[in-house]
Amino acid sequence: NAGVMQNPRHLVRRRGQEARLRCSPMKGHSHVYWYRQLPEEGLKFMVYLQKENIIDESGMPKERFSAEFPKEGPSILRIQQVVRGDSAAYFCASSPLRSRGSYNEQFFGPGTRLTVL
């Protein structure tokens, strides 16, 4: 059973370009979360998605950032018109469909390290 997969692992963009980060959850997992980690800082929640639904996007910047998790294919975090401050590691995590009484154990992908020149 493959773990959470993210690609690309490293992404370099110039200011003003678009960045697309992909996350494939573990097999059987239907919940995806995106986190941003600035150098030597903690994990900041960005967005929580289920298939075709955004459940909670309270951590997403209001502009330039969007996320989706289509019925087929990976979840995508899209950053438009990137700026230097967007340089960070972006991790996604997945968890299984919760049954009553279960808890939200999350498994992380290897991350995408975005560098904006």
Place this chain on the structure above:
Amino acid sequence: GENVEQHPSTLSVQEGDSAVIKCTYSDSASNYFPWYKQELGKRPQLIIDIRSNVGEKKDQRIAVTLNKTAKHFSLHITETQPEDSAVYFCAASSPTSYDKVIFGPGTSLSVIP
């Protein structure tokens, strides 16, 4: 929303000694408290978790305690080894916030051989 604080931010211990990391949370409805270990350049990895219906859980050299009344929880690592050196994150999850997991700022643990 949930806010998780974590202390200390850095911790150095001699190999073989114990390390304790403490966290507090704000949402009294939180019911799941995982701990993650992140080595340099790697992904966070779940090392242990505790649910709100228990006060303590142990797994070999690692133990977690939870005090729901005080909204405190702690990670204890005994007989530390150099390979325990990493950043440790506590976290809390509440059903009132879609069960999303909110992380503390992290503790950088260094185990000195």
